[in-house]
Amino acid sequence: MIYNTLIVGAGSAGNILAARLTEDPNRQLLLLEAGPDYPTSDSLPADIRLGYGTSSGIYSITHDWGYTGHATAQVTAMPVPRGKLVGGSSAVNAQVFLRGAPEDFAAWAALGNDQWSFEQALPYYCKLENDRDFGAADYHGADGPIGVRRYPEKEWGPDQQAWFDACRQAGHPHCPDANKPHSTGAGPFPLNNIDGIRQSTAVTYLAQARGRPNLRILADCTTRRVLLEGKRAIGVEIERHGQQERHYADEVILCAGAVGTPQILMLSGIGPATQLREIDVDVRHHLPGVGQNMRDHPTTNLQWLLQPQFTPTDHHHWLQACLRYTADGSDLDNDMIVYTIASSIDELFWVRPTLNLALGRGELCLRSANIHDKPILSYHYFEEPFDRQRQREGIRLCAEMVEEHPAFRQLVGPLKSGPGNALHDDAALDRWIFANADTSHHTSSTCKMGPTTDSLAVTDQTGRVHGIDSLRIVDASLMPDSVRANINATVMMMAEKIADNYSF
Numbered sequence: 001m002i003y004n005t006l007i008v009g010a011g012s013a014g015n016i017l018a019a020r021l022t023e024d025p026n027r028q029l030l031l032l033e034a035g036p037d038y039p040t041s042d043s044l045p046a047d048i049r050l051g052y053g054t055s056s057g058i059y060s061i062t063h064d065w066g067y068t069g070h071a072t073a074q075v076t077a078m079p080v081p082r083g084k085l086v087g088g089s090s091a092v093n094a095q096v097f098l099r100g101a102p103e104d105f106a107a108w109a110a111l112g113n114d115q116w117s118f119e120q121a122l123p124y125y126c127k128l129e130n131d132r133d134f135g136a137a138d139y140h141g142a143d144g145p146i147g148v149r150r151y152p153e154k155e156w157g158p159d160q161q162a163w164f165d166a167c168r169q170a171g172h173p174h175c176p177d178a179n180k181p182h183s184t185g186a187g188p189f190p191l192n193n194i195d196g197i198r199q200s201t202a203v204t205y206l207a208q209a210r211g212r213p214n215l216r217i218l219a220d221c222t223t224r225r226v227l228l229e230g231k232r233a234i235g236v237e238i239e240r241h242g243q244q245e246r247h248y249a250d251e252v253i254l255c256a257g258a259v260g261t262p263q264i265l266m267l268s269g270i271g272p273a274t275q276l277r278e279i280d281v282d283v284r285h286h287l288p289g290v291g292q293n294m295r296d297h298p299t300t301n302l303q304w305l306l307q308p309q310f311t312p313t314d315h316h317h318w319l320q321a322c323l324r325y326t327a328d329g330s331d332l333d334n335d336m337i338v339y340t341i342a343s344s345i346d347e348l349f350w351v352r353p354t355l356n357l358a359l360g361r362g363e364l365c366l367r368s369a370n371i372h373d374k375p376i377l378s379y380h381y382f383e384e385p386f387d388r389q390r391q392r393e394g395i396r397l398c399a400e401m402v403e404e405h406p407a408f409r410q411l412v413g414p415l416k417s418g419p420g421n422a423l424h425d426d427a428a429l430d431r432w433i434f435a436n437a438d439t440s441h442h443t444s445s446t447c448k449m450g451p452t453t454d455s456l457a458v459t460d461q462t463g464r465v466h467g468i469d470s471l472r473i474v475d476a477s478l479m480p481d482s483v484r485a486n487i488n489a490t491v492m493m494m495a496e497k498i499a500d501n502y503s504f
């Protein structure tokens with residue numbers, strides 16, 4: 001059978017596209033996914049269904065691709081989790097549901113993507129959400145598949161309350177709705193978690209579309225490459241139950257994420273020609289930007305021991321109180337975000353000051369032409385002096401708030417992991433940052449969209465791959481730069497927007 005549309009990757013973007021595009025009963029669509037499928041919410045393993053509020057851990061290791069990355073020269077085996085199941089990373093993530101800032105989209109537009117102003121993005125942010133707290137306000141939606149709520153203060157754990165109080169005392173404004181454009185300060189995290197259930201795109205969008213006769217979902221099959229006829233995509237080659245299969249379609253959409261999509265492209269012969277030749281891949285189309293421009297939100301972890309009398313609950317989501325602020329001397333509003341968690345698993349209080357918009361960028365390369373060889377992810381965190389400067393300030397600010405605010409005395413004891421004496425010495429603190437750099441799981445931008453005048457642009461503004469017909473990308477790899485927010489809401493918004501204006 002030749003499908004109309006074939007989608008690789010049933011994650012945040014892939015499931016939304018599959019659901020929206022099969023609203024047209026005349027479109028026959030095949031959705032391919034490397035991981036398993038749990039067709040009902042009840043059949044999901046607990047760590048997938050609940051997550052971040054269970055004793056199962058920060059993220060699921062049961063459905064993970066198991067990538068590692070080079071964070072810095074010192075941190076060369078940093079775990080980089082990515083969801084491997086129907087739902088993708090939306091099924092394993094922390095469910096922080098924050099939108100990009102208007103300035104982020106102005107920056108995308110300035111890079112030649114004039115269809116991506118904040119005004120053009122906002123209707124799709126609204127379309128995808130059902131905000132239980134703010135309803136259908138000017139800049140919110142109440143009818144979308146993704147439920148969103150914030151924990152009211154009275155439900156916060158004592159550690160989250162202490163963090164909020166410390167932020168307020170340090171002068172940060174109260175921010176009841178972090179998704180209100182231009183808001184800043186301390187307040188509840190918007191979470192796509194309803195009654196403890198993670199609102200992945202599998203239990204929302206895809207669940208609503210599953211029954212359609214024009215949608216076929218094929219799980220447990222790994223796509224190896226896109227099949228090309230000249231400069232046109234005609235299908236994909238996959239591995240299923242140890243066998244090789246081919247599936248054909250009028251158009252192929254890669255939604256395999258910021259690691260999977262550039263990997264598949266390169267294995268199809270689309271990417272930087274020199275690199276492809278080094279791994280013995282036949283070059284079908286030289287596109288130097290594939291795998292370049294990789295972005296993330298770099299972080300470092302500070303950890304305090306918990307006081308013996310404080311046992312955090314694991315009955316609700318751990319992340320409740322959020323802080324966003326603008327670093328001293330920065331002209332990027334809200335360029336810092338801080339996450340705090342009191343974990344019942346390791347009995348530590350974690351504080352993660354994080355660059356919400358880093359200047360640094362990394363790259364992804366392939367080790368070999370084998371789909372099962374994990375790509376090399378080189379992040380180059382904190383190489384930019386301004387990134388280090390902001391991180392030093394963030395660490396100092398967080399250390400002071402936790403050590404000094406009286407509310408923490410009943411909750412946390414001595415520092416277990418942090419810069420210690422290096423705190424007040426810039427060079428020593430930089431060394432500590434390089435040795436302790438970590439990801440906040442927001443890898444993006446490895447196949448950025450942009451005009452053909454940009455030699456590193458991989459697609460046009462609607463995800464169509466430059467120079468190859470009938471091949472599109474829709475996922476986190478498309479973002480020209482990151483946004484100053486956790487990126488899942490933005491990936492989903494992009495999928496909604498591209499689906500709404502869909503044409504090949």
Ligand SMILES: Cc1cc2nc3c(=O)[nH]c(=O)nc-3n(C[C@H](O)[C@H](O)[C@H](O)COP(=O)(O)OP(=O)(O)OC[C@H]3O[C@@H](n4cnc5c(N)ncnc54)[C@H](O)[C@@H]3O)c2cc1C
Pocket residue numbers: 008009010011012013014032033034035058059081082083084085086087088089090092093094095096097098221222223224255256257258260261264371440441442443474475476477485486487488489491
């Ligand atoms: C642990 C963790 C915590 C996070 N927390 C947050 C958060 O709180 N808030 C937030 O906004 N963002 C968070 N993120 C990031 C966010 O979830 C991702 O950026 C987003 O889900 C990416 O969507 P995507 O569609 O690009 O890729 P994914 O959702 O990862 O989907 C890609 C899909 O493609 C499949 N695939 C890949 N390669 C192949 C192949 N060769 N063949 C077949 N299938 C393939 C994968 O298995 C996967 O299902 C987190 C991510 C992780 C991993």
